[in-house]
Amino acid sequence: MRHPRQSTSTLQTLRHWGLKVCGIAGFVGRETPATLRIGVVEDMVRTGAMQRRGPDSRGTVIADERVILGNTRLRVNDMHNSEADMPMQSADGMLTLTFNGEIYNHLDLRRLCPDYHFRTKSDTESLLAIYQRHGLDMLSMLEGMFAFCLHDRWARRTLLAVDPTGQKPLYYTLGTGDELYFASDIEIILRVSHLNFSWDREGLAQAAGIMFVFGPILISAKSRSLRLDVTWSSSRVNARVIGAITRSS
Numbered sequence: 086m087r088h089p090r091q092s093t094s095t096l097q098t099l100r101h102w103g104l105k106v107c108g109i110a111g112f113v114g115r116e117t118p119a120t121l122r123i124g125v126v127e128d129m130v131r132t133g134a135m136q137r138r139g140p141d142s143r144g145t146v147i148a149d150e151r152v153i154l155g156n157t158r159l160r161v162n163d164m165h166n167s168e169a170d171m172p173m174q175s176a177d178g179m180l181t182l183t184f185n186g187e188i189y190n191h192l193d194l195r196r197l198c199p200d201y202h203f204r205t206k207s208d209t210e211s212l213l214a215i216y217q218r219h220g221l222d223m224l225s226m227l228e229g230m231f232a233f234c235l236h237d238r239w240a241r242r243t244l245l246a247v248d249p250t251g252q253k254p255l256y257y258t259l260g261t262g263d264e265l266y267f268a269s270d271i272e273i274i275l276r277v278s279h280l281n282f283s284w285d286r287e288g289l290a291q292a293a294g295i296m297f298v299f300g301p302i303l304i305s306a307k308s309r310s311l312r313l314d315v316t317w318s319s320s321r322v323n324a325r326v327i328g329a330i331t332r333s334s
Contacts, residue, residue: 107158107171107185108138109255110268111234113243114151117264123153125277130155134270138185146172148181148236152243156183173209176202179238180217184209185269186231186253194226234267258282 110129112122127145129135135157136143145155156171172183188194191211195203198214208229215223216235221244230252235244245267247255257267260280268274275282 106138106253106269107156108135108269108273109171109183109185109232109234110135110155110273111183111266112153113236113265113267115263117151119147119149119151119153122264123147125279126153126155129266129268129273129277130157132273132276134272135268138269141170144170144172146174146181148172148174149238149241152181152236154181154183154234154236161187171209173207173213175213175217176204180213180235181238182209182213182233182235184212184231184233186229186233186248188212188227188229188231190226190228194223197226232269 108130110126112119112126114122123145130143130145135155138157138159141158143155143157145153148154154172158171172181174181188208188211191208194211194215195201198218201214201217203210203214212223212227212233212235215226216237219226224246227248230248230250232247232253232255233245235246236242237244245255245257247253254269255267256269256271256274257265258274258280259265260277266274266277266280274280
């Protein structure tokens with residue numbers, strides 16, 4: 086694996102290692118139309134926690150009738166190209182991606198997609214291209230630190246993924262009617278007004294005793310951090326975390 090910083094300019098390195106990073110958030114529903122939750126996700130994206138993570142651009146997209154993706158971006162790759170802002174969609178609008186992190190081998194991935202017409206130099210678009218060509222198999226090809234959500238409208242699949250070491254955080258919770266909310270920061274989820282949370286005693290005990298909480302448990306019940314070895318399901322939404330959560334409907 087190449088060193089993750091070898092192709093990054095001095096300015097990009099300073100921005101990358103600063104306190105600001107990209108932020109992702111979104112909603113996936115089974116019964117609730119996206120039009121009834123677009124305001125909720127827009128509010129999530131406008132929170133201070135999201136703005137601190139990505140100061141350069143902000144966006145929210147209805148990816149499908151029951152999927153909304155949001156993003157705040159810190160511009161590092163392809164800094165001056167607004168087409169690299171997120172959420173990013175494929176040319177045909179069938180794929181929508183919100184992404185936080187860095188794909189170290191994204192130039193190698195581009196060479197595996199000779200027929201894809203790239204509009205940007207960003208690793209975000211490299212993710213779109215490699216998924217379009219290889220589907221879920223692309224997860225094993227990624228080298229980097231990342232958390233992302235990719236919605237495939239044609240396959241009716243919403244994919245949530247984190248890197249194997251969990252360097253980029255991703256939190257999720259299930260609301261009523263099997264509504265799934267996710268975000269880069271737990272504060273963003275806790276601010277969703279119609280979701281009810283209570284303290285998780287096991288999480289509180291870990292935080293008080295060792296100043297650390299083992300994932301996926303958090304100090305708030307019903308919220309969880311995404312990791313690699315968890316499987317969960319409900320009556321309407323099935324999800325498995327093996328490097329990613331995949332939901333099909």
